[in-house]
Amino acid sequence: xxxxxxxxxxxxxxxxxxxxxxxxxxxxxxxxxxxxxxxxxxxxxxxxxxxxxxxxxxxxxxxxxxxxxxxxxxxxxxxxxxxxxxxxxxxxxxxxxxxxxxxxxxxxxxxxxxxxxxxxxxxxxxxxxxxxxxxxxxxxxxxxxxxxxxxxxxxxxxxxxxxxxxxxxxxxxxx
Numbered sequence: 187x188x189x190x191x192x193x194x195x196x197x198x199x200x201x202x203x204x205x206x207x208x209x210x211x212x213x214x215x216x217x218x219x220x221x222x223x224x225x226x227x228x229x230x231x232x233x234x235x236x237x238x239x240x241x242x243x244x245x246x247x248x249x250x251x252x253x254x255x256x257x258x259x260x261x262x263x264x265x266x267x268x269x270x271x272x273x274x275x276x277x278x279x280x281x282x283x284x285x286x287x288x289x290x291x292x293x294x295x296x297x298x299x300x301x302x303x304x305x306x307x308x309x310x311x312x313x314x315x316x317x318x319x320x321x322x323x324x325x326x327x328x329x330x331x332x333x334x335x336x337x338x339x340x341x342x343x344x345x346x347x348x349x350x351x352x353x354x355x356x357x358x359x360x361x
Contacts, residue, residue, distance in 0.1 A: 187232045187233040187234075187247075188232075189223055189227070189232060189342050189343050189344055189346075189347040190343075190346075190347050192223065192226060192232060192233070192247075192289075193219060193223060193347055193348070196289045196290060196293055197219055197222050197223065197293055198214070198219065199290070200276075200290045200293040200294050200297070201213055201214035201215075201218060201219070201293075201297060202214060203272070203276070203290075203294075204269070204272055204294060204297065204298075207268065207269075207271070207272040207275070208268035208269075208272070209266070209268060209269050209272060210301075212301075212307070213297060213301060216310060216348060216350060216351055217307045217308060217309075217310055217315075217351065218297060218300065218307065219348060219351075220310070220315050220344070220348050220351040221297075221300055221307070221308075221315060221318065221319065222248075222293060222296055222297060223342075223344055223347065223348065224315050224316075224319055224335070224338075224339060224344060225248050225296060225319060225323055226247045226248055226296075227338040227339060227341075227342040227344060228319065228324075228330055228334065228335055228338050229244070229247070229248055229249035229323075230246070230247045230248065230249055231338070231342070232247070232342050233247045233289075235249070236286040237286065245285040245286050246285030246286050246292040246295075247289060247292050247293075248285075248292055248293075248295070248296040250285055250292065250295060250296065250299070254299070255285065255295065258295065258298060258299055258302065259273070261302050262298055262302075265302070269298060269301075272294070273291075273294060273295070273298070276288070276290055276291045276294050277291055278291060299322075299323070300318075300322060300323070303322045305318075305321075305322070310350065310351045311351070312336070312339065312351075315351065316332055316335050316336075319335065320332075320335075
């Protein structure tokens with residue numbers, strides 16, 4: 187999928203719906219958009235894979251594992267009745283595998299996974315987005331590397347879709 191289409195037709199409308207439904211304004215903006223696009227680029231090559239390769243459990247464009255999904259739904263219900271209601275409203279009733287079958291639903295779940303993190307959102311740079319993703323999505327035990335993340339960031343044109351996010355004085359050095 188093209189990054190600009192994912193942003194325009196899925197990410198922005200989903201984040202707007204969460205905010206208009208009563209969620210905090212911090213759910214939308216350039217940094218959350220960048221986190222979602224970068225996560226989708228890294229995890230599924232922007233939707234090329236909807237089920238984890240190699241027999242793993244992760245599902246959808248953001249490759250959310252069922253255990254994380256279940257935990258997150260409980261956390262959302264405990265922290266915000268408004269957001270719990272929004273998640274219920276976004277969940278498709280006719281699609282049994284919602285993370286694979288609904289881009290809007292999976293996007294809301296991914297954004298709320300980052301929202302649960304007590305740490306503030308990262309700054310609007312490649313390095314900050316990478317570190318935040320690695321710490322809060324992929325973890326130190328996860329397979330993602332900075333080299334992969336940078337390669338996917340470039341391959342899927344994220345710098346063109348959200349140029350203000352990834353601006354640096356010099357191109358990032360692959361370590």
